[in-house]
Amino acid sequence: MDVKQKLASKYDNVAIYTSGFYADPEDELGTRSKLMETLKSLVMNQHADTPFSLQIMTTNGEINVMPLGLLSLDELKTYENERRQKNGLNADDDGIPLVVQFAAHTEKNQVVKKIVGTTQQLFSDFNTQFALIWDVVKADLETNQNLLTTIEQDLIADSADVQKEYLANFKGMDAKTRQDKLGFELKDSDMTHFSAFMADMHEVQAVVLSAASFSKNEIIGDDLFAQVMNDKVSRNTLFWVLDNTFYEILYYFIEKYRTAPNGEKIVKHLHHQKRLLIINMRNDAFQRAQNYLEDAKVKVDMDKYLTDIFVPIAEQLASEVDKFNN
Structure with a gap:
């Protein structure tokens, strides 16, 4: 034999x-x-x-x-x-x-x-x-x-181009037009900072939508959300996607602001904040999933599900960075 x-x-x-x-x-x-x-x-x-x-x-x-x-x-x-x-x-x-x-x-x-x-x-x-x-x-x-660091560097490079576009658009508007478009007053002195924030959110959204696409195509497919959550392998894979997405967003801010004037303090602070943020993320994701399961036949919009979870986390990370930059 x-x-x-x-x-x-x-x-x-x-x-x-x-x-x-x-x-x-x-x-x-x-x-x-x-x-x-x-x-x-x-x-x-x-x-x-x-x-x-x-x-x-x-x-x-x-x-x-x-x-x-x-x-x-x-x-x-x-x-x-x-x-x-x-x-x-x-x-x-x-x-x-x-x-x-x-x-x-x-x-x-x-x-x-x-x-x-x-x-x-x-x-x-x-x-x-x-x-x-x-x-x-x-x-x-x-x-x-x-590999993760390389991916983050690509996102950071893209964010620089996106920031220039936002800044050019804001500078092309008068104060009233900016307020009408944004819903709040954006001073000339704040345009550079706000355009950087918008560029960061643009990259975060790219990460989130990529994770949502993977979830839809590789995990959920033609199944209902309830079926996925009732299957151990599918459920664990979905929550792996959540952790993975969290770290991609966290390391985006870590790598981008590592070279800032207070970069060492920023990186240390973000590492320190990580534990609480990831616990809150998991709890939020689980609670949202439980709410969806109240209707076993519901089809979940994964773009919205992940956006609602991770955009607030990204905004919190940006706020933590601002504490050291201002």
């Missing part, structure tokens, strides 16, 4: 042991602890030949820890053929390679895979193998964070 047949006989019609969690980009220690607890639970409650997949959701991608061949048996067959060509027939053994896979949720992303020992070694020498797995996961998390 070749390796493909061997794995097919193991994986066909066998339930896959799955688990997952969200990696807070500001809590490396917490992520390491969750990873250790999850893998330890696997080792204590399953066998070494159990098909399993551990998923770590990140701000712009996902990391999977799983046996090679779980998603594609052809991958395992290719690996075995290459190993035999390199080491000869004596390389045969029953160990199934363990792979850590990082997939960025960006256009033209490259899926990166690294083999870290075998599943049997994880079960027989947990501490040694966990250290090796964590080294790879940690590096993937750093790659993910760099």
Whole structure:
């Protein structure tokens, strides 16, 4: 029996042991602890030949820890053929390679895979193998964070152009026209600051609408909101989108104002405000979801749902920045 047949006989019609969690980009220690607890639970409650997949959701991608061949048996067959060509027939053994896979949720992303020992070694020498797995996961998390920063820099660059457009429009109006358009008096001395605020809100809206589009197309589809909330996987994915959106907005302000005259104080303050803001966001999102569920047949406008949650948070972040700039 070749390796493909061997794995097919193991994986066909066998339930896959799955688990997952969200990696807070500001809590490396917490992520390491969750990873250790999850893998330890696997080792204590399953066998070494159990098909399993551990998923770590990140701000712009996902990391999977799983046996090679779980998603594609052809991958395992290719690996075995290459190993035999390199080491000869004596390389045969029953160990199934363990792979850590990082997939960025960006256009033209490259899926990166690294083999870290075998599943049997994880079960027989947990501490040694966990250290090796964590080294790879940690590096993937750093790659993910760099990706997040790059995305923020693109938004910041766009905001500079948008600010110029707003400022030019405001300068082209007289005081009365500005008041009629905006509903309040905008002094000449405040135009630069207000145009920067409007540009920031423009970028925030782009992040929010992108998250709403993903939610509609990848999570909800043709289902009702109630169906999504009643399905554990769909519900968890939706709340991952909420956390992800929060961090994209938070890091937009952190990266944009890092180089301001009081940038160090601003960044420190925003980090400090994060804990309360994300708790309030989750509570607000949950309460709004519960209100929608009062009518099980309601179709939720995800653009409005996410906008109502995140625009006030963005306005609060902008207000926190102003405390140091004024």
